[in-house]
Amino acid sequence: MGLHEQLEELKTKSLKEISRTDGLKNLEDIRVNVLGKKGPLTEILRGMRDIPKEERPKVGELSNHVRDNIVTAIDEKKAELEKAHIAKKLESETIDVTLPGKPVTQGQPHVIQQIIDNIEDLFLGMGYQVIQGPEVETDKYNFEMLNLPKDHPARDMQDTFYITDEILMRSQTSPVQARTMEKHDFSKGPLKMISPGVVYRRDTDDATHSHQFHQVEGLVIDKNITMTDLKGTLEVLAKELFGDRFEVRLRPSYFPFTEPSVEADVTCFNCMGKGCSVCKQTGWIEVLGAGMVHPNVLRMAGVDSKVYGGFAFGLGPDRFAMLRYGVDDIRNFYQNDVRFLTQFSKKG
């Protein structure tokens, strides 16, 4: 058998062996056996001396070719075996991906806080400031400066907790209007503010009444503020808080500190205006009171009502939250049941 045949036979035999191998160790043995210094290929090449000089290049070429074939086969087999090995290992590492993740506890802002923040952000975007006022007020700011002299029948509209004859728990956030107007320097520009906060009324707590609740007061005073600005602003507010499908309508009402005074209704959440028991078949739900600031209020705060005017509005985040989320008992907001507090966590 010539060298040529020997090489071909070695190739065939080795490739067969490689393909049959099922372990990395065996494969390494084959490599050492076949290609090593004591292996058959080296042995065959030693026989080169015995062939004629002119045939040598041909045999050399063939032997390189055989060698390359074997090396490639070994490499391919090795990759194949390694892949299988890894797959097996990964298979053994499989976990149940449906088991719950390790809980990361995160607290929630109170639902009323969420509504207040929402309103603040909306009005900040429209150039308003957020101003806080005292919860313990004087009769002067809570009533008198708002055109509600002592013994005015409209004081019946809000029964008040008094501490002394002159000091009381504020029954509305409106006193912040008077306080802010007094301080504001109108030569530096218009006054645009909202004031969220806690208010108190003499009420017995039940599903729809609370002796403590929240209000957000809004006030804009400038030289050219119109009732249509009030209407537009309230529409923006309603759409922000409830959604674009909600409409606003104004109805006449009475507040001593505004003239004209209006109440604003929005489309009923429950029936979207068709009429249901929630809205007493009207299709509308009352959500806030508003109006054009009464000249007496401006005058008492030292603002010239011939030059300046504006609008004010007041709304109740508690009521908004009840309407928006269908909360049927206002006491939920102040009992702080964690099962209640953690319900309002949706960010989207």
Place this chain on the structure above:
Amino acid sequence: MKVSYKWLKEYFDLDVEPKVLAEKIERTAVEVDQVTRAEDGLKKIIVGYTLDVRPHPNSDHLNICQVEVGEDEPIQIVCGAPNVAKGQYVIVALHGARIKDNVKIKRSKMRGEQSNGMICALQEIGFDEKVVPKVYVNGIYVFPEDSGVKPGEPVYSYLGMDDDVIDTSVTPNRGDLFSMDGNAYEIGAIYDKKLTLNHRQLKTVDETDNIDDLLKVKIDAPDDVLAYQMGIVKNVTIAPSPFWLQVRLMTAGVRPINNVVDITNYIMLKYGQPLHAFDYDKLSAKEIHVGYSPDQTKFVTLDGEERSLKATDLMIKDGDKNIAMAGVMGGLDTEIDDHTHTVVIESAIFDPIKVRKTARYHVLHSEASMRFERGINPATVTEALHEALELAAQFGDGKAVKDQITAVKPNPQAVEVTLDLTRINHVLGTQLSVDEVTKILERLQFTVQVTDETFVVTVPARRWDIHIPADILEEIARIYGYDNLPSTLPTGSTTIGRLTTSQQVIRGVRSILQGSGLNQAMSYGLTTAQKAKLFMMQSSEETKLDFPMSLDHAVLRMNLISGLLDDVAYNVARKEANVALYEQGRVFYRTDGTDRPTEVEHLAGAITGSLETKNWYGKEAPVDFYQLKGIVDLLLHDLNFEESISYVASKEYPEMHPGRTADIYLGDKVIGFMGQVHPQVAKQFKIPETYVFELDLQAILDAPKKIQHYDPISKYPAITRDVALLIDQKVSNTEIVAALQAASNRHLEKIQLFDVYAGKHIPEGKKSVAYTLTYRDKHNTLTEEEVNKEFEQAIESLKKAFKVEIR
């Protein structure tokens, strides 16, 4: 006010659906509570005539009645009413009828006798007991002779039950809408209709008497009486009112009593003018005084209650004997009764504030006081009196004395308001023309004079709520219609809307606590006297409500923790064992001698149970001091104070665990505290082991903050050394760290505690603590020698300071 649609139609042709009218009223004038029609839901209720009534043989209170119901044969009905009798026109619910609350009436046998329906009381067909004439409250209703009812016909139209009643909720400024006349003016303006007022003239008079010989009136309190008139009707027979009047009153929610009292109520509904009728013969002095009585004088009002008067209650007196609380309620002694022969009728206007104070003080809010408080039309004081006298003469078959006494003449003054078109459009944002504005004002029946674009509006006295241009603007706006206003947003110079630094910090603080697992709570600012003064951070007087509604909410809180503990208790009682809450709000401190407390922003938290929910991969760790301290520390660290924060053990809080409480210092000032609630206090609150903190948020907001700048990250490596010490239990971590720091100020970058152990293998009273000390030179590579030297120094200083064993 309950506004009758039928009554309204007497003022003008009204061809609007009542519900549509109600909606229009709501959009233009005042809120409408509801629109009701009494007959709705009722069925087969007709007039019957009792032909025969005889006792039921098997009952001591039932009667068997043969009732004509407009059919060929009378029907038999068994009736249990005590007042059923032969020859009565009654209300019959036939077989198959529906009465109040959708109750169905069926043919049945009652103790063996056939009953083919039911004879009804007014309450049974939906009338409120408050409006049912007293004689019929405990029995069936019997139609009076003048009702003109016919057996077999439905009862609804006779009883006004086919009328639509629009129940309005009148705002305090619109006292004029507490009268039918006022409502007619308003609806006339809405629909642009001219109304016809049907005010009866006084005609039935007797010329013989001179009123001044019969009665004198003296006004002792002229400042509080704005109008005062009296008239007299003689030879009156007291009887029930005509049926139409009774029906009208019941529809309006007023109980018919007798002709004279009913007339005063009718006039009140029609004109909005409350009247009061006295029995002339029960007056002894025949000299009326309007003035005051000494404090605590006893006076029995019409409702039979004895009241103790205040010296500020305006009273009507006969001589010096009180006979009525002006504008609020009459007295029992001079009440009209069945034997009254001569009637004195008072028509007046009293000071609204006086009436309001009296009504409030005595908790006597009557239909009259409600109207006096909101104002009375001075233009119709006399007209109302005249019509009342005329009706009393007619219905009581008597004669009115020709003249009346006018002790204070009513002063109806029209108000003139001037405003111009520019102003109107400027405020409303409209583009109304002179004509449009004029038309609106004329619809309201105001007189308008226009010069160029200036309006001089003369407002009649019946709209006493209107004084200034803004009031006219409102009238224009609401009649024009708010729906017709466009929507715009304020223009003008730009303002910057931003939160103040404090507001931003508060938002940040909230988000850190939420991120740490605490839910935001909102508790009550008013609490019990006891809870208000727990967990106090500083001494303060309590601030109490003058008249609290309940002791649970009587005193202003001086801490937030007690509210949070109430919340924890609420949750724990409902099997919610893991509670983590925080609250941001105000506490109220008051110093002795001041009435008004200072309001300070505080921040507090409470945790109990575990912060982790029960899980499958490990045990949930119960909360402890250090878990809460981690949260507080994170919060305070993120606030970036200039001064440093430290915790010092404190036994000063009686409500806190004496061994597990720390004052929190910012520099050398205490800004709060934290720790475990005293087990005994926890027991009182019915809560398990709970950890709390409370911080003076205002102090935190006010404290100077570091200016933040970039700290270059060193490229030179750090070298660490660990040390484990056996040391006395009593030596605190702060002391050890301080000692380590004191001796190694050059390259020591950080001291990290990584182990604390006491117990097995450690001698009694000792603990093993271990620290990693990190050294770094920011500008060079540190050598082992340098580190070793510094480390040794630190250990030496520790040994000097404490009895310590290096392990």
